Amino acid sequence: MTSLPTHLPVMLDEALDLLNVGPGGRYLDATVGLGGHAEAILRASAPDGQLLGTDADPDALGLSAERLERFGERVLLRRSWLDASARTATEAGLTPLDGVLCDLGLSSLQLDRPERGFxxxxxxxxxxxxxxxxxxxxxxxxxxxxxxxxxxxxxxxxxxxxxxxxxxxxxxxxxxxxxxxxxxxxxxxxxxxxxxxxxxxxxxxxxxxxxxxxxxRELERLAAFLAQARGILRIGGRLVVIAFHSLEDRIVKQFLRDQSSGSQPAFRTLTRRVLRPSADEIERNPRARSARLRAAEAV
Ligand SMILES: C[S@@+](CC[C@H](N)C(=O)[O-])C[C@H]1O[C@@H](n2cnc3c(N)ncnc32)[C@H](O)[C@@H]1O
CATH class of the missing domain: 1.10.150.170 (Putative methyltransferase TM0872, insert domain)
Structure with a gap:
């Protein structure tokens, strides 16, 4: 058995809870990385939930494929930039989705390999x-x-x-x-x-x-991804975004504010205030310290 690089999924309990993961659900993890959140979503949606995982990084996809292999046909992995992941989900025939997760930034794989230059x-x-x-x-x-x-x-x-x-x-x-x-x-x-x-x-x-x-072009891609998210969710479907710095979080916050107001809102915000990781989590995983989670439900 090869040992896979570890990346502890950030704010996992909060993300699963707000995604409302359950059996039979269909999910997109648009930044699947090393598959930590994806694995938990697949477990919580057993026996028949399906997950599409996308990522720009072919190395990450190779490793998440190994990690998620045992879920067989319940998982689909595709190389895709964030701003193309909605199209990838539609082409895969998985829409409308019950939940979309986006855990931005870099994985330990990218940070820990000097040759990647991060x-x-x-x-x-x-x-x-x-x-x-x-x-x-x-x-x-x-x-x-x-x-x-x-x-x-x-x-x-x-x-x-x-x-x-x-x-x-x-x-x-x-x-x-x-x-x-x-x-x-x-x-x-x-x-x-x-x-x-x-x-x-x-x-x-x-x-x-x-x-x-x-x-x-991460911020442009994030904005484009958010603009496409409502179109791939069913009514009641959930969007969860974990950002790691204020520029990312500002885009998410502004988007949800715009989309959950007015006469025909597209989303209902589920996190009135941004959620931050617990002190316990930060102690276990210092890389979680700057995480900020926001979630909304498609209406
Ligand atoms: C924080 S990691 C995700 C970790 C994953 N949730 C886990 O538990 O293993 C973020 C991933 O998103 C990918 N990513 C970041 N920005 C992206 C973008 N604009 N388009 C596609 N992938 C992106 C990175 O390649 C990285 O693998």
Whole structure:
């Protein structure tokens, strides 16, 4: 038996509860990753629930296929970007669905493999593509870091990293070119702005976030996915989204606010306030600490 990389599913009980998972249900996990949430959904919907899992990352799909193999024909896995997952569900003949889950961001698989370029704990190439085999996805972190103008870089760090020191960091990046690895980039940020004593985040965290969001067009895809979600849910079907930073969460919050108001709302919000992981969960799984869950029911 091979040992699979572990990724502890975040806010699992809350997600299952709000998805209202039960036997015979049909679900889409639009960010199936290593299959943690998917496995729990398949168990809770036994004996005949069905799940389509999509992800941009072929490595993640390979591993979730192994993990979910024992569910046989109850599972379908497809490589798909978030903004194409609704179409994939329709083409698979699974709609209308009882529940749609989206657990954004990166899995441990991506974070823990330096060659993917998402982490600055160990040196890796400046890649950061979620779908590295994707011919259509030609922009890499390397291109942004080594070719963009200081002004474009600063705007990116400000808009997608909410980085107040964006200009100073952008100028330092331009001065340090060529930058070849993730650790070189992180060091360049540290040299530019220093490390504040007691700071919770490494100063490069927001820089990496901004570049990754741009490389994969993650926020645009999230907005497009949300806009398509109502069309693949049955009335009473549930939408659950787990976000990991304020930019993602703002998009989800705004979407649900717009869609659950007016004379013909498409959703009824189930989480009046955003849900956060319990202190216990954060202790067991520190990667859960920035999670924010919102859920709604199709009306
Ligand atoms: C946090 S992980 C999901 C973990 C999963 N819920 C589990 O329990 O194993 C997020 C996954 O979403 C995928 N992903 C993130 N943004 C995406 C996008 N815009 N399109 C497609 N896949 C995306 C990543 O490749 C990653 O595998």
């Amino acid at each position: 982490s600055f704990q160990a040196a890796g190439p400046l890649d950061m593509r979620l779908g590295p085999a994707d011919q259509a996805q030609t922009v890499t972190a390397e291109e942004i870091v080594n070719q963009w103008s200081a002004e474009d870089l600063a705007n990116l760090l400000y808009d997608y990293g909410e980085e107040r020191r964006s200009r100073r960091i952008a100028r330092a990046i331009v001065r340090s070119r060529p930058i070849q690895t993730t650790t070189e980039l992180a060091q360049c940020v540290v040299d530019a702005v220093g490390i504040r004593p007691g700071a919770r985040l490494h100063p490069a965290t927001r820089v990496f976030q901004a570049i990754r969001l741009e490389v994969n």
